[in-house]
Amino acid sequence: MTGSTIVVGGGPAGVLLSYLLARGGVPVTLLESRGDVDRRFRGDTLAPPVLDYLDSLGMAEPLLAAVPHARAHAFRWHTPTRTYTLADYRWASRRFGYYAVIPQARFLPWLARRAEEHGARVLMGARFRALLRDGDGRVCGVEYTRGGAVEQLTADVVVATDGRSSKVRQVSRLVPTELGAHLDMLWCSVPRRPADPPLSGLDLFAAPGSTVVLLGQDDSWQVGYDIPAGTLPDVRARGVAPIVAAIRRAAPWLGDRLDGLTEVNQLTLLPVRITAVDRWTEPGLLLIGDAAHVISPVGGNGINYALADAAETANQLVGPLRATPVDPAHVDEALRRVEAVRRPPVDREQAFQVRVEEDSVRRLRAGDPSPGGFLRFVATIPGLSRWVGRQTRKIRIAEPVPAIRDRVSA
Ligand SMILES: Cc1cc2nc3c(=O)[nH]c(=O)nc-3n(C[C@H](O)[C@H](O)[C@H](O)COP(=O)(O)OP(=O)(O)OC[C@H]3O[C@@H](n4cnc5c(N)ncnc54)[C@H](O)[C@@H]3O)c2cc1C
DSSP: OOOOEEEEOOSHHHHHHHHHHHHTTOOEEEEESSSSOOOOSSOOEEOHHHHHHHHHTTOHHHHHHHSOOEEEOEEEEEOSSOEEEEEEGGGSOSSOOSEEEOOHHHHHHHHHHHHHHTTOEEEETEEEEEEEEOTTSOEEEEEEEETTEEEEEEOSEEEEOOOTTOHHHHHSSOOEEEEEOOEEEEEEEEEOOTTSOOOOEEEEEEETTEEEEEEEOSSEEEEEEEEETTOHHHHHHHOSHHHHHHHHHHOGGGGGGGTTOOOGGGSEEEEOOEEEESOSEETTEEEOGGGTEEOOSTTSOHHHHHHHHHHHHHHHHHHHHHSSSOOHHHHHHHHHHHHHHHHHHHHHHHHHHHHHHHHHHHHHHTTOOSOOHHHHHHHHSTTHHHHHHHGGGGGOOOOOOHHHHTSOOO
16 A cells, blocks of 8 residues: 655645645645744745746646746845845746746645645644654654644654744754844835836845835735844834834835835844754655755745755655555665755855855855945846846755656646
């Protein structure tokens, strides 16, 4: 009989993995602690290679047709005196030369429905609380709560996709380390109007003492404001006025749309973290996505690395889980291969982010709002921003194996 999988956490990594395994004919149960997918201010930016990947499954066009979204063709860094185009994505893909800005609250239900159509069991309101282990200590299932009841479920493999504070990781033998945390972000959202300036969609406004980010959603602007890590209580004590003033300086055309922002508590905090885990796997268990590696929002790629992990995991697992009988040693080898393939690009991205974060913090503290060293070089050499745009390929999302690709998209 075909082996089964439990996926813990219905974020981008968990929902895509459930979809792919179900499409590849593997029984899968997805546990999501929340009763809904109402999540704001998450990684909403699907990169060109991820859109190419969805296209190879016949899903990009249906997604883009069904789900309202915006398209960001470049990443621009604005200072009070000039604008630098740091990445131009128009040459990053033949068909999808842009980041598709799709709120997770729309993307995930769309994908979860497709997973269910292929037979995935999606349990909303199911909160993981413990790992089950067999006599050898191998993970063989989970205990979770749902509607007040405690339930147990066994499977050939458990994949943790429960995000940056992963409860699965906490109760496993895998150990996280913080690599960098100099900044926190505060987010709010204001309506987008047809007469607003046509920004690139991914715009950073740096001025001495403040950085404001504007992310263009189809019907709103997601506005980010960065503060030194851990200083929210001081920011609260100073009040919201300096933040509103910084946003007004960056985008005066927002006008009366900021009038309703009267308290710091109306802003949503995202502690920017760069977290690595010593190993992603132990027998019967794999961590992927934010559970295995938190990536800073610099570049907006947390969601893309999580989706690339899911793609690789499905590719590696579908064969061993469809074998009869399922050999746990083969499954565990597949889990180790996922880490071997995915860890190098993740490590490189995190090392890059640590450098960018440290450099940006140093420059902003020194009152210099322009992009530093390499980034400024990119902006001043014609054509280099296209090369940077094409570097989204370093996410390294694998092509689907035939067992997944050749099943008709649901
Ligand atoms: C508040 C916030 C804001 C963010 N903003 C940005 C941004 O602006 N730009 C950017 O690039 N990235 C941002 N990110 C990061 C980005 O959203 C993540 O990198 C991406 O969503 C990772 O996907 P994932 O599937 O690994 O984990 P997640 O998206 O975190 O999904 C984890 C899922 O697991 C569920 N879960 C948690 N615990 C349990 C449990 N015990 N049992 C069952 N289910 C559980 C959660 O409800 C959630 O649905 C943000 C993240 C957060 C948390």
